[in-house]
Amino acid sequence: MSQHRRRAPEQQVRRRRAVIVAAFVGTVGLGVGVGFWASADGGGEPGGGARRSTDTGAASASEKPSPTPSRSYPMSQAPRTIPAVRSHTPARGPGWRPAHGERVVVGDADLADEGKLIAGELGLSYAGERDDVRAGDVRLALNDDEGANPESYSMTVRGGRVNISGPADAGVFYGTRTLKQEVHGGGTAPEGVVRDQPAKPRRGFNLDIARKPYSASWIEDRVKELGDLKFNELGLHFSDDQGFRIESTSHPEIVSKDHLTKAQVKRIVDLAASRHIEVVPEIDSPGHLGAVIAAHPDLQLRNAQGVPTRGAVDISKDSAAAVVDDLLDEYAGLFPGSEWHLGGDEYQALTVADPQASYPQLATAARKAYGAGGTVSDLATGWLNDRAGTVRAHDRTMRVWNDGFFRGSSVQPAKDLQVAYWTGKEIGARQPVEYLSAGRKVLNYNDEFLYYVLGEPQTFVYPTGQRIYEQWNPRVLRGTTAVPSRYDGQILGGSFAVWSDFPNAQTEAQVAAGIRMPLRATVQKLWDPGKPALSWAEFRKLADRLG
Numbered sequence: 001m002s003q004h005r006r007r008a009p010e011q012q013v014r015r016r017r018a019v020i021v022a023a024f025v026g027t028v029g030l031g032v033g034v035g036f037w038a039s040a041d042g043g044g045e046p047g048g049g050a051r052r053s054t055d056t057g058a059a060s061a062s063e064k065p066s067p068t069p070s071r072s073y074p075m076s077q078a079p080r081t082i083p084a085v086r087s088h089t090p091a092r093g094p095g096w097r098p099a100h101g102e103r104v105v106v107g108d109a110d111l112a113d114e115g116k117l118i119a120g121e122l123g124l125s126y127a128g129e130r131d132d133v134r135a136g137d138v139r140l141a142l143n144d145d146e147g148a149n150p151e152s153y154s155m156t157v158r159g160g161r162v163n164i165s166g167p168a169d170a171g172v173f174y175g176t177r178t179l180k181q182e183v184h185g186g187g188t189a190p191e192g193v194v195r196d197q198p199a200k201p202r203r204g205f206n207l208d209i210a211r212k213p214y215s216a217s218w219i220e221d222r223v224k225e226l227g228d229l230k231f232n233e234l235g236l237h238f239s240d241d242q243g244f245r246i247e248s249t250s251h252p253e254i255v256s257k258d259h260l261t262k263a264q265v266k267r268i269v270d271l272a273a274s275r276h277i278e279v280v281p282e283i284d285s286p287g288h289l290g291a292v293i294a295a296h297p298d299l300q301l302r303n304a305q306g307v308p309t310r311g312a313v314d315i316s317k318d319s320a321a322a323v324v325d326d327l328l329d330e331y332a333g334l335f336p337g338s339e340w341h342l343g344g345d346e347y348q349a350l351t352v353a354d355p356q357a358s359y360p361q362l363a364t365a366a367r368k369a370y371g372a373g374g375t376v377s378d379l380a381t382g383w384l385n386d387r388a389g390t391v392r393a394h395d396r397t398m399r400v401w402n403d404g405f406f407r408g409s410s411v412q413p414a415k416d417l418q419v420a421y422w423t424g425k426e427i428g429a430r431q432p433v434e435y436l437s438a439g440r441k442v443l444n445y446n447d448e449f450l451y452y453v454l455g456e457p458q459t460f461v462y463p464t465g466q467r468i469y470e471q472w473n474p475r476v477l478r479g480t481t482a483v484p485s486r487y488d489g490q491i492l493g494g495s496f497a498v499w500s501d502f503p504n505a506q507t508e509a510q511v512a513a514g515i516r517m518p519l520r521a522t523v524q525k526l527w528d529p530g531k532p533a534l535s536w537a538e539f540r541k542l543a544d545r546l547g
Helices: 015-025 109-120 169-182 214-227 263-272 291-296 318-332 358-371 374-392 432-436 466-470 485-490 506-528 536-546
Strands: 088-090 105-106 127-128 138-142 153-158 162-165 192-194 202-208 233-239 276-283 300-302 308-312 339-343 397-401 418-421 442-445 451-453 493-500
Touching: 088 358, 105 109, 109 127, 109 153, 109 169, 153 169, 153 485, 162 169, 169 192, 169 214, 202 214, 202 506, 214 233, 214 263, 214 506, 233 493, 263 276, 276 318, 291 308, 318 374, 339 374, 358 374, 374 397, 418 432, 432 442, 432 485, 451 506, 466 506, 466 536, 485 493, 493 506, 506 536
Parallel strands: 105 127, 105 138, 138 162, 202 233, 202 493, 233 276, 276 339, 339 397, 397 418, 418 442, 442 493, 451 493
Antiparallel strands: 088 192, 153 162, 153 192, 300 308
């Protein structure tokens, strides 16, 4: 490893000459930029990067850097990563960069997957669970901070070694992502201590594979990209009017010709889990079920004149509920994560002026179920609650699109349903504050910033990373106005979404290129909603360098 580092001068020289040497040395590697001389007590701030931490109580004594005056190395600068680390305590030293023969060791066998992954990525050897310490080691460990955010971590670079620790394996994994980015392309992890954690627990990318069938390899590439960016959720919308895209054993008749096998999905789910990403399935109902209706035309909703309603099943029929419940039960075994998306949006029976008159069979069923005052919106809410009951039996946390919470319904949506807020343009639209003030937890899918709709139908335009980076944050749920800060704790995070309305408008490669910077901007604001330290031009340049 010594051949990769600058050695200290062997003789004492005058201070002016040492400044020149230090500035030259400071150009080596990522994060050890051209520095300046700090005072003997370690004062002074490095230029650029993240804030310097003033909280030294969050790390053990062994993790605290103890910089001493040096004529060899300037004070380190904060690493440049996406998302940016939230705290870096600088120190003097050469930093760390990978070299042949160096090791990754773990302090707990539970970190073997994280250790093997980063070892392979950096060209190091994986030495397993070890207590001995060698020069050049990267050590991964779990700490005993039980009250800490499980996605938090600290990373100490000192003495030619790297120590990454966190209260859970997720945080340790994110520490390895920071290290990977720091040394990308032969750079150097800067000396000092990083303390980092996300502001929001749900950081997602939602993909519509129902209307455009994406290849398994393309999805796997996105999983790897998401993992390196510290996303932790991949949503798969795989059932819609245009297709049903995952193999089914309970209802094979509804599956589209071009689909993913369960074996392919399992590989995606397993790969995602290895990157601490949860795959969240969505079978949207009672609308967007055209692929199911194509195989079961008797389930299609028809109005009073007998005209079929696109994509909508007749929720007065028990057979419609039976098919959907079969699918929910079946896929609970394929997607083992804790989260589930029930859909619930754009049920066309509720987009007309008088649903009771337009759909008398639904009105009759509503009165039968809920009394003389029962309405179609009551029936739709009851449908949603029943599907929630099916999924709840599998111990899942459920979310529903905001327009699946119907205004004026005497039947209330189940209290444990989270709101996936995407629009405010539907009939009877409610402001986000209505959900928040009622105590609902909300996820941000704001369609004005986070919707990448192929073909740009209606008023949609392809979102830009710059607009997200400069104007959006998780409290901007609808339009461009943020909700009051007192609701911040109820906003769990958000998702950037690709919708395939016109599937041939872009190729897979074009989609990947088009969402590249928006994804990076989104995760930056979910990791730290504050004003970024870098300008957009600097952020884009950093993204280009990191790849």
